[in-house]
Amino acid sequence: SQNRLVIRHGKIVNEDGITEDDIYIEDGFIKQIGRNLIIPGGTRTIDARGKYILPGGIDPHTHFEFEFMGSKSVDDFYQGTKAALAGGTTMIIDFAFPKPGESILDCFYNYRQTADDKVCCDYSLHMCLPHWSEQVKREMEILCKDHGINSFKMFMAYNFMLNDAELYSAFEQCQKLGAVAQVHAENGSIIAKNVERLLAKGIVGPEGHELSRPEEVESEAVNRACVIAKQVDCPLYVVHVMSKQAAEVISLARKNNIQVYGEALVAGLSKDGSHCTHNSFQYSAGHILSPPLRSDPSTPLALLNFLAQDVLQVVGSDNCTFNSKQKELGKDNFSKIPNGVNGVEDRMSVVWEKGVHAGVIDPTRFVAITSTNAAKIFNLYPRKGYIGIGSDADIVIWNPTATRIISAKTHHQAVDFNIFEGLECHGVPEYVIVNGRVVVDEGQLKAVQGFGRFIETAVFPPFVYDPAKVEDLKPQRNGNVDEIQDIREIEKIISED
Ligand code: DUC
Ligand code: ZN
Ligand code: ZN
Ligand code: ZN
Numbered sequence: 001s002q003n004r005l006v007i008r009h010g011k012i013v014n015e016d017g018i019t020e021d022d023i024y025i026e027d028g029f030i031k032q033i034g035r036n037l038i039i040p041g042g043t044r045t046i047d048a049r050g051k052y053i054l055p056g057g058i059d060p061h062t063h064f065e066f067e068f069m070g071s072k073s074v075d076d077f078y079q080g081t082k083a084a085l086a087g088g089t090t091m092i093i094d095f096a097f098p099k100p101g102e103s104i105l106d107c108f109y110n111y112r113q114t115a116d117d118k119v120c121c122d123y124s125l126h127m128c129l130p131h132w133s134e135q136v137k138r139e140m141e142i143l144c145k146d147h148g149i150n151s152f153k154m155f156m157a158y159n160f161m162l163n164d165a166e167l168y169s170a171f172e173q174c175q176k177l178g179a180v181a182q183v184h185a186e187n188g189s190i191i192a193k194n195v196e197r198l199l200a201k202g203i204v205g206p207e208g209h210e211l212s213r214p215e216e217v218e219s220e221a222v223n224r225a226c227v228i229a230k231q232v233d234c235p236l237y238v239v240h241v242m243s244k245q246a247a248e249v250i251s252l253a254r255k256n257n258i259q260v261y262g263e264a265l266v267a268g269l270s271k272d273g274s275h276c277t278h279n280s281f282q283y284s285a286g287h288i289l290s291p292p293l294r295s296d297p298s299t300p301l302a303l304l305n306f307l308a309q310d311v312l313q314v315v316g317s318d319n320c321t322f323n324s325k326q327k328e329l330g331k332d333n334f335s336k337i338p339n340g341v342n343g344v345e346d347r348m349s350v351v352w353e354k355g356v357h358a359g360v361i362d363p364t365r366f367v368a369i370t371s372t373n374a375a376k377i378f379n380l381y382p383r384k385g386y387i388g389i390g391s392d393a394d395i396v397i398w399n400p401t402a403t404r405i406i407s408a409k410t411h412h413q414a415v416d417f418n419i420f421e422g423l424e425c426h427g428v429p430e431y432v433i434v435n436g437r438v439v440v441d442e443g444q445l446k447a448v449q450g451f452g453r454f455i456e457t458a459v460f461p462p463f464v465y466d467p468a469k470v471e472d473l474k475p476q477r478n479g480n481v482d483e484i485q486d487i488r489e490i491e492k493i494i495s496e497d
Contacts, residue, residue, distance in 0.1 A: 003027050003436060006039050010048025010397060012387050013363045014055065015372040018332065023053065025393040026445070033389055046431055046438075048397050052365055055385050056090025056394030056434065057348045060126075060374040061239060061263065061316030065114065069338040074414040075319060077118035082447040083345035083412040085439050088429035090121050090394035091384055091455070092344065095153055097128040104129065105139045109145055114452060117362040119452030122394070124378065127184060129170055130160035133406070137173050144177045148456020150379055151180040153239065156221045157188035157213075167228050175234035178459035180377060180409055182237045185221035185246070186213055186291055195335045206284035206336040207277045212293040218291045219245035226253040226260055231232050235460075237377060238262045240318050242291040244269045244302045251311040261377055262312035264303045264369075266347040267291075267419060270354050272297045275419070278351040285327035286417040289318060290339045306361045313373040315351050317343030321415035341419050347405055348396070350420055352427030356400075379457050397431035404428050409494035412445065 005025040012019050012033070024039055046240035054489030064080040066073045075083065076246055077094075091164040094115070098107040104127055126345055127149050129136055143149035154170050154497045162170060167183075174181040193468065194212040198204075222238055226249065241247050243263045250262040267287075273295035275287040287293060306312045320340025345349075349372055355361035361369070375385025383392055403426050409419040432440035439447050 004040060004043040004048065005393075005436065005438070006037070006043050006055060007046045007395070007397065010053040010249060010385055011053050012053045013367050014387055015364055015368040016084040017364060022388065023395070025433070025436050027119070027204070029319065030177050030387065030389055030391050033387070044255055045293055046397065050399075050401075051430065052273055052363060052398040052400060053387065054088070054396045055082075055371045055387050056396055056432070057088050058091045058093070058385060059084060059089045059317050059319070059344055059347055060093040060314060060373045060378065061265070061318050062092045062094045062344055063097075063320035063340065066095070066097060066209070066320055067099065068097075068340070069336070070321065070329055071322050071338045073275070073320050073340060073362050074323055074326075076119065076414070077115040077123075078449050079412070079414045080344055081120040081123065081452055082445070085432050085434060085447050086278065086445050087345040088348040088396040088432055089263065089344060090396070090432065090434045091123065091127055091380075093124045093378065094490045096478065098130055103139060104136055105142060108143060108149065111434065116454060117450045120447040120449060121452040122392075124380070124455045124457050125149060126153050128153045128155070129162070130155065131492050132162055132166035132170055136163065137169070140173055140179070141177060142308070144179055144459050148458070150199050150457040150459045151182055151237070153182040153184065155184045155185060155187035155188075156225065161411045164224065164228060167203050171229055171234040171236070171280050172232040175232050175462055178462045180237050181229060181234050182239050183221070183225045184240070184443070185218060185358050186224050186239055187217045187221045190217050192311070197333070200334065201346045204333055204471055206281065206288055206330075206334050206337065208296040209276060209288050210273050210295055213290065213292055214245040215245040215294065215296075217268050219241050219249045221378050222246045222249045224483070226250070229260065230258050232366065239316070240265050240268070240291060241303070243294050243374050244296065244376070247303060247306045247311055251306070254311065261314065261479055262306070263314040264307055265318050266311045266343045266350050267318070267341050268293065268316055269300050269422070270350050271300055271419060282324050282417075284326065285330060285337045286324065287325070287419055288334070288337045288339055289320070289341045301360070302355070305353055307324055307355070308365060314368065314377070315347060315369050317347045318346035321413060323416045342413055342415055342417070343419075344370065345411055345413055346418070346420050346425075348429065349406070349425040349427050350423065352400070353423070353425040357426045361471070379460060384455075393433055393436040394444070396429045397432040399428050399430045400426060402426070402428040
């Protein structure tokens with residue numbers, strides 16, 4: 001029967017350990033886990049001997065059909081989520097970005113209308129705040145209370161950046177609501193001046209991109225965001241940490257008990273800035289995103305190690321794909337190259353190859369950084385990000401010994417370029433199960449348009465740091481995702497009695 005499935009003999013990998021058990025799935029949920037399960041007749045069996053069984057990937061950072069820098073990203077909610085499934089990602093969280101003059105509430109309705117009929121996998125939305133006002137503040141509350149939004153992204157760069165006072169107010173509102181504040185952390189004022197100076201000197205090609213936004217321009221903004229978040233006790237999530245300096249700032253902030261999480265990008269874990277100084281414009285422009293890939297060649301391995309050590313917690317893709325033709329908008333001026341790269345399809349394989357296959361990250365940590373931690377931070381856990389009884393049946397059967405070679409010729413994305421072109425990856429999703437339905441079956445993609453659902457995310461109880469209360473109960477606030485959640489539970493208990 002379609003709605004019943006048993007997976008036998010695999011190694012179930014959760015963030016907290018590996019077990020060898022069978023999994024019985026019914027009506028989209030995991031119903032039983034164990035040995036010698038009693039299974040109804042007519043249930044399909046998948047033999048997972050020699051394979052890992054992973055919680056479906058969660059990509060918390062995509063920009064499907066996003067109008068940005070004069071272009072619209074070419075992967076829409078259909079092709080983007082179909083490609084996600086092909087690569088073992090069973091949920092995405094996209095950034096809803098208001099059009100000029102559109103309120104954040106209307107933006108939310110319009111994104112739902114666009115995405116709901118297209119998505120092949122479950123999705124949620126982060127709401128972007130491209131300006132600050134009393135109306136934005138009011139509508140944030142409506143989005144949290146009535147529409148299942150629990151995260152807001154603010155920009156410290158681009159012409160829609162917020163100044164420090166506005167960031168302070170936005171973070172303060174997030175804190176009050178129990179939402180997560182996210183930042184694109186780069187100093188936009190410095191970048192604008194650098195762009196002017198470089199163009200005046202005649203540096204107009206893609207090599208000017210990183211010159212205009214060097215590491216310290218990123219790490220300064222990360223530090224400033226941490227300082228502001230600390231003032232109002234707001235949990236902070238730094239999207240796309242691209243440099244060693246930025247990660248070191250996060251490391252220090254976490255040691256100082258600031259509640260900050262860092263997201264790496266799959267692009268940043270596998271590529272450095274040398275790809276942006278190629279003599280082919282098309283090739284270099286294809287690698288332009290912001291913050292940029294770094295010219296320091298030790299960056300990708302350093303970022304992987306930061307993930308291994310829990311300085312960074314999550315890997316996203318920032319999938320924001322523009323075709324070669326669209327990238328040509330910046331042919332004579334690097335600052336006009338639409339920013340963005342692919343990654344939603346290849347994130348799982350590339351992180352496995354560069355992390356697990358290379359011996360930097362073990363399989364349980366792989367699950368944490370590709371799925372579980374995002375589920376915890378955005379309050380989807382344990383429904384998502386976990387293989388346990390009662391969780392959604394979003395599962396990947398992963399063959400660690402099979403390999404595939406990434407290419408734009410064979411990928412499922414709409415875009416005509418792939419930054420991982422030619423990379424051979426160990427680790428292939430042989431079966432992908434989303435809401436109990438087998439959508440990759442022995443490697444064959446059978447995604448269904450509109451099968452995905454919008455998943456509402458609840459806010460957390462607003463975080464209250466009271467050393468006197470916390471001391472009694474002795475949780476260690478060392479910045480571990482788990483333990484921070486424990487404190488939230490404790491705070492809830494305290495406020496209830
Ligand atoms: N950076 C990108 O490269 N693309 C989308 C938006 C962003 O901040
Ligand atoms: Zn960004
Ligand atoms: Zn982004
Ligand atoms: Zn290899």
